[in-house]
Amino acid sequence: MSYHYVSYLWDDTVAASLDPVARLVYRSNLLGSDQRITNTGGGNTSSKLTERDPLTGAPVEVLWVKGSGGDLRTSKRENFASLYQPKLLDLQRLYATRADKGLKSSAEDDMVGMYTHATFNLNPRASSIDTPLHAFLPGRHVDHMHPNAIIAIAASANCERLTREIFGDAMAYVPWMRPGFELGLAMQEIVRRQPGVRAIMMGQHGFIAWDDDDKACYTRTLDFIERAATYIEERYAARGGDAAAFGGAKYQTLDEPRRRATLAAVLPWLRGQVSRERRFVGTIQDDTPILRFVNSHDAPRLAELGTSCPDHFLRTKIKPLYVDWNPQSEDLAALKGKLAAGLEQYRRDYAAYYDRCKHANSPAMRDPNPTVVLIPGLGMIAWGKDKSESRVTAEFYNCAVEVMRGAEAIDRYVALPQQEAFDIEYWLLEEAKLKRMPAEKELARQIAVVIGAGSGIGRETAHRLAREGAQLVCVDLMEGAAQSTAKEITDRLGLGIGVAGSGISNCGPALGLGANITDRASIRHMLDQVALAYGGFDAIVVTAGVFVPSDTTGHIPDEKWALTFNINVTGSYLVADEAAKTWRDQGLRGSLVLTTSANAVVAKKGSVAYDTSKAAASHLVRELAIELAPLVRVNGVAPATVVQGSAMFPRDRVIGSLAKYNIAFAADEPTDSLVRKLAQFYADRTLTKAPITPGDQAEAYFLLVSSRLAKTTGQILTVDGGLHEAFLR
Template sequence: MNLIKTDFKHVDYLWDDKKASELEDDQVALFLYRSNILGADLRITNYGGGNTSCKTFEKDPLTNEEVEVMWVKGSGGDIGTLTRAGIAGLYTERLRNLKNVYGGLEDEDRMVGLFNHCIYDLDSKAPSIDTPLHGLLPFKHIDHLHPDALIAVAAAEDSEKVTKEIWGDTMGWVPWQRPGFDLGLQLEKCLNDNPSIRGIVLGSHGLFTWGDTSYECYMNSLEVIEMASEFIENKIAENGTVFGGEKIASLPKAERLEKAAALMPVLRGICSSNNRMIGHFTDANVVMEYINSNDLERLAPMGTSCPDHFLRTKIQPLVLQLETNFDLNDTETLLQKLKPAFKSYREEYREYYETCKRNNSPAMRDPNPVIIIFPGIGMFSFAKNKQTTRVASEFYINAINVMRGAEAISKYTSLPRQEAFDIEYWLLEEAKLQRMPKEKPLSRKVALVTGAGGGIGKAIADKLAQEGANIVLTDIAEDRLKEGLATYAKDTASYAVCDVTQKESIADAYKQACLDFGGVDIVVHSAGLAISKPLEDTTEKDWNLLQDVLVKGQFELAKAAVEIMRKQDLGGDFISIASKNGLVAGPNNVAYGTSKAAQQHMSRLLAAELGKNKIRVNTINPDGVIIGSKIWEGDWAEGRAKAYGISVEELPAHYAKRNLLNEIIYPEDIANGVFSLVGILNKTTGNIINVDGGMANAFVR
């Protein structure tokens, strides 16, 4: 039982004695547990930031001798989600022997290749550039973290003096240096010169702490971070204000979100000049305090200090100089004001690249901003996928916290531009980017699917997500939406309760898509119902309901979607899920068949009108989707069975027998049809694809 003080104010104490005791016989498992709980608190380290290690004695498979092995987070991992598959196991002695062949700072890249000669565990993840920082220190357990409070100390103008003021002689300090073998040597020297220290502050970078056991290491990390956080909190209290106080006031919350949703597609379109991007928006209190402040104009151009921050956020954000009372509907005027700001940002980034590039630097990357600040409204970010843009936003919030703390302590300092460039365009970083898996066909696209609470709509959403799209699920039943959302990985999907018969409800769904992902590229109208009755039994209520959901709903969905797609200027896709019944006359089907025919012809009309905007409009005609389809749960099945003179139980076989392929049609088959139109047939519009197993009387031509 741990009797040490654990009531921290600025970090979360998450150590569970029972859980840890179950792992105590496996030090690597315990090190992974420590890593995961450290990574669970974003105040301690950000996603993908920092690394952790432990050292154990293992039997050498060649000599049977006991040898020390260091287990350390591998390249590109995240300590919060770290597993055995994400770590590297290296012979500690071999790693230390690399000192004998190290040729100085110009030899850093070669040293990374030599790490592979130190591998003990053949299933190891590729060792990261920080590996020697752990290996050249003698401690059994080591944490390298990026806490906002520590980076604030590290990025303060008088960082070394502040380190001494907070921790006295118990903490070492090493000036900024790019991560690599030489930084490991500097840590080793710092420890040798100060053998009683409990950790080391890395200038402009982060923190190293250690312990003889995993728990001692964990507690040491928390205590050091807590001390820095309390120091900063007291400084802020003394100063009375942060960031020079408020310059402008935030708009009310509802108005902020309204403005952000309207602005998102416009920003997304401009940011996508090189590659299509996915967006993220935040108006968190810490963000608003910074972007509305008097010091924003001075601090934002300075950029971030920690390498992990600017690798994801770019060296600095774009600050928009716009009035918050812009007209939501006047896209042309917005573009006239925004485009010069983006052009200027791209030119500055190009100048940064040309000024700092080396002879062997990789080609310049996308010069568009990742972080966009709109005082009074909030902060937008844009990147290749939702996880990357959300993480970039989180990292810039970390940077805000760093600036906040450093300014309270003394004065914030950022890395020199050349130092920043040398990390951003490091050949090793480029190699990591080149190893990234190939993007999926619908990556960087956002799809809104109606009727996605189950059946065909959910199958379509699943397929589009599987092929890389971000999904906004809509339906009238929130319980089904929540259940469906739980089936997707984080950052893949969101949902909005939407009644397609209500214009305001549709607008709210699109607003959600814009706030969650930046806009919309694909709209699939799958919401529907079916009513099968003879003419004499078909009521006006039946007629109006089918027309409202299927036809009017499609019209309003398309109208609102086109407005967003035109703002983005990236083209788009609108898919109508109609029916074979819109082409084929059958008994007891006048209201449903007429509605489906209207959907089909509306799609052709829209295709003819929207081609100039590169917005493609197509139709999928299912037939006989009984298994897994929601509409067959009600009276429709009984109505169709009655029309054909058979029982409900006989319907699946009946529908399979009547098509040319004698196949049962499933919701997944309809989903594949949708994917063919949005992921493969990119020069098709005004088309109808029948997914019915082959019904000769429904052939389009």
């Protein structure tokens, strides 16, 4: 076929160089790399291969299938479960025995626990609940995908008729059934009755296709998706295309500057509202497809129906919150009012849904706040525990919108019945899967802004907070340096999964921004960018500072004195004052950590401007602790001289200090050697006799940002190696 709606990526040369399991991984990665074929984490692939039994050495048939929780795009060999195919087939007798005794419901879940008894070669990868779908179909290679075009047909009121009309005898149909053993048996029966069929449409869900050749299976999968998309797009165009989509436009999109300004103003407040139980990180989507949907006449009706594919609503919940706000005639106050009322109603609706559908053994009700918010003129806001999860949430609701667009173009969109949706969302196996997830890190769900992150203590602090799970905004006067630190963090942690957001929201776990902390407008712009990227912020650490030594006469020029105080004192105040507006709007407890110095209490010759500015900064900590209480804790870190990695110690200053203290050095000596000499000189003046590193300081900032010192505010934590001259009197 000639493909327009999917990408054909198979390379015979690459495939020929791979062993059978590697070919399965290769096929899976190709399919998962195209979001038109399957969503992040969705779908399964498998191959039935002949292996050598590790005990007997005899040839055995083994099912290799994508394991639980894997993602096709990024999967490697270790992400696939391997099971003895004959043992999986033998489980049918056990299931039938239990079902005959009236234990069909519990037997369905019990079978998942039995898969471990069929494990080949002690493979630790947990099997997916979709394993029977692959084991019970005859093809040696099986692809189960979630393409938007196919799900649009699966979520249509007349799905069975449309399947016959579009695919003829090539694709069978099975009505909605929860993934698992019973669905696998139903598919097996379909193939028994229709031996020529090579694919099955799964009502409300997706489709599954198979072949005895892996390349043919890949191609067959693409062919079915291409045929479905072609059918939909022809009818979509005939019904008026984009102009008529979802009943046509009811509202108009705000221009980009107004849209971004409104989002920056409302996001922190909204984050506070949806984070009453647990904090969330946001992703905004305001591209053309999502705006076409939220602005449309049909958006309220379709949003209320919720999503259809189980993979979608596990992330997006049973439905999104749609806010009927007129961007042309209503202001920000009206938007907040409608959001507040909508959130209250959403929580009531969710509680009613839980009470109506729950079973005696259902897990307790989860967070009743929406994870998707739709606003005409602005777009979509998706929420998750971190940036990666909110990106996935955004991706999945984008998929849901595409499904609704396709279904409405060819028929009428129908969502999964609420009881069926509940039984997936609160499935005991899903609950067990959630409980197996690793515990969240100490700063998970926190958004931290580190000002001065381009080098030295700030850079090290950004890395320290990121290691504990915080989403990091690295800020520096030199934007390139901030972006470099952010890239280091992102390269280490990975960008995450899911579709990118729009504009600045297209970021991962770290973001680099430029800002001048002596300029209030620059600070406000930076904080608004943080809101657009993540939804708000929880902690701010200010490590930016400047040291201007006195000249040989012991004086400092007036402009240098002013600069020192502007950066070391006024800058911290301006950051706090602007951040306080957002913190109060957000309504979540926060933390501000400023940087003072051991010099704040030790008078030293040649640093009068620096020392007095740091003394002022120390008292600023105490004043701000009172001003921002009880919502924000304000503390300070007082380092002694940190030479290693500090932007305040370029080579010429290091040489000047060595000369000042009569420390021998060579003019052509490497900078690293000079730095070590000076650092050790400062260390020898302390009680611990060890050089102080940026990492030592970063640990103090982490402690003050974390909840470990949750009852500490207005305090200065000194990290100076034991400088007895700085002992407070």
